[in-house]
Amino acid sequence: MKSQNLFAEEKTLRILRLIWKKKHISRVDIANSLGWDKSTVTKIVNELKEIGILKESAQGISGPLGGRRPVYLEITPTFACVGGVEVNPEGVVYCLMNLQGQMIYYNNESPAFSSSGQEKIKDLFKRACETLKKHAEELNLQLIGIGLGLPALLNSMKGEITYSLPLMIHSPVKITNTLSSIADLPVQIENDARCCCYSEIINGMQGRSSVDVSNMIFVLTEYRAYKPLPDSKKNLAVGLGIVINSQLLKGPDDSAGEFRSMLWEEGNAGQFCAGEGNLSSVISDNEELHSVFYELAQHIAFLVNTLNLTTVCIGGISRQYISILEDYINERIKLQWSYENERKIVVKMAAFGEYAVAHGAASMFLSKMFSPSELQEPSESMVSILDII
16 A cells, blocks of 8 residues: 555545545445445555455445445544643543544553652553553554644644743743654644543544534543643633534634633733632632633623624533533623524533543544545644555
């Protein structure tokens, strides 16, 4: 497969991506969708079946005039797997995902604070890699790459962290090649909230959710140490991921989604005017937490109404807190809408809860791996599925 010419590789990638994205798709469906001869599709599909990356999954229903029942194709889930890792000030979260986007292993660790900056990232990433490799081997799966989600301004194309207050990185750091050397595998990095968008997109694409996420805001809310230091105070940290017309919004310098309340004033400790969002006391008596949630809901409602978004996903904090925030957001969306017509806005908890970033990082890697060249961002360490097969 690696000896194919560029034109043949693009055709193969298009077929693989189409099968990866759609369940119950036949050779005829593929040919019709791509506008190719069925013989061309059949030849490539047969080669891919021989390699083992594709398999026949089921038979469909014959057409109104009878004839042969269509044979559906799918990516072989056990052909390989990818890893997803989240590094944050308090520890590391990681998972394995098969090629159909299903999470097959997950875990998290909160080791004692021993380093900061890029050294902390490297230390925690190495721990995650060792565990992921071990479990992939136990499952008899080839681990082919890892996605990493970070609370940072970064340039995923350059593999560079620009700035991260939570991880105490204050100047640009090229890190992807270093992490690839640690893992001995291709590694891709992305902002943590944007990773969460990938998580919801892949979950819906694979038929595990009926919620439309083509115009969505993901509210990543994590209660964590302000800095990776032993005496660092905890606060509610918020980052946003935005999807418009099925496109992930990154902005010209990759900083879209960074959040600070419009009510914030110099001297405020966290991202809010109302306080730091203390999650350590009883919810009903926690006036500061309710004030912060209310303030956040005002901002989310403004974005939903202004950008005409249809879905709000909330991840990071536990279900009991998300439930409160959902109520505030629903209330503010209705109150801040200027017209009398009712709209169906879905406000829900993220599909993978506290594992949303790690799952999304793996989803991001998987999505890029199955992308033809015109959909890929140029990257120093990106790998195509064709490089594996």
